[in-house]
Amino acid sequence: MFDRNYASFYGGAIDHESGDSVYRNTTLKNNTSGNDGGGIDLDGGTAQFINSKILNNTTTGASGGGIWSRASVTLIKTEVSGNVVGSSSGKGGGIFQEAGGTLVLRDSSVNRNSANGSGTSQAGGIYNQGGSVTLDHSEVNNNASTTASGGVWTNPQFTTVNRSEIRHNIPTNCDGSPVIVTGCVG
Template identity: 35%
Template sequence: MESRRTVIRALATVAGTTLVATGLAITPAAAQTLVPCSPVALASAITAANTTGGTLILAPGCVYTLSTPLPSIQNTINILGNGATLTRAGSAPAFRILKVDAAGKLSLHLATISNGDASGDFGGGIRNDGTLNVVQSAIRNNRADFSGGIGGNTGSTTRIVQSIISGNTVIHNGGGLANDGDMTIAQSSITQNTALEKGGGVANDATLKILQSEIRHNEASGPTGVGGGIANFGGAGATTTLTESRVSDNTATNAPGGIYNDTGSVALLLSSVHNNHPTNCAGSPTAVPGCLG
């Protein structure tokens, strides 16, 4: 019971209703901007908010089909999606959907990010160099060399709550997500993402916490592929902690298929790793305590 209370307190810190815990509190009503269903209007609204900060309220259910990249996030900006989709046009050149600069703080709610393409780089859907909060959103069908869905760079803070990371692909590591900073994933689903090398679902080489989430049906499908679900690597400082979470039905070309742990540490707290192929954790250079098979 005490462990359950600890998890709930941790989730409250991550996902508190006002987002104060992450430094991303909603700005006053006077700073709110209604954004028409137009990619040009969205770009203009971000440019203006980069000067003053504020909240952008997207048109309900709108599909913002982008032919050119949006401005980077350089201030404290909240995007309330209202079920809108931000997607790259199929005929457009390759670019990611959103980028958060080192000084930027983005909070994204109730939106879908899709078809971003950061080929030759990382963060196909969103690249975070600053502070990023993703709440009740979907990051789908993006691609990159590293971190197909969301990439957290060195020094960044990323929080993902009640969201879906699905169908993203990379040439190297982190099909769904890759983390070089501080990343927390809570009450979310990471599914059907693909990496050719390490971490079909998630690749981590810094600090990663996964709370009450599922990592399922991801692949590390290339000739050297390992860690279909999660890959933890990059040195002794790489730490992954799973609490009340499940890693299952992931596959890799080489063992392990569930969680690959190199020289860092992976902790399983009330979490399960099962039905991954060819193994769950066996074959990792460093054992994952409590993981069998």
């Protein structure tokens, strides 16, 4: 368990620069960073989180309350919940995916995260800036942000398969994103 850690800059609990890592049955909660990745900052390599929980992490910086990534990341049966990005232009309360990275969620959830800064904060759930994202039997629900979209913001299209859903986010699920994820309503 990674609990109540603090980083002045990146990755409140984990700052992963390169190499390959697998985290099984791991909980990261109540961690804080002063810049990106309240819980985790993934700059390169690959990381898998299996049967894990990324909960209630916070960044006062610009992006990624739970996870900030430009790596190859796979979440399997993993919950990303209650994370917050708090800067006035914060992006990705749950997950921020940078160009060049890949993100796969399989049987996972991104729920109840927020981008709640006082300015133009977007995407309480997932903010994808040029990366590749696949949702497989996964959900992005009940996230919130200051401005639209509340659930997902993306500039390339997501791949959504096997009954994945994006719903009950505020102020919108996907409206306000330059690309509306296939199957996302409102």
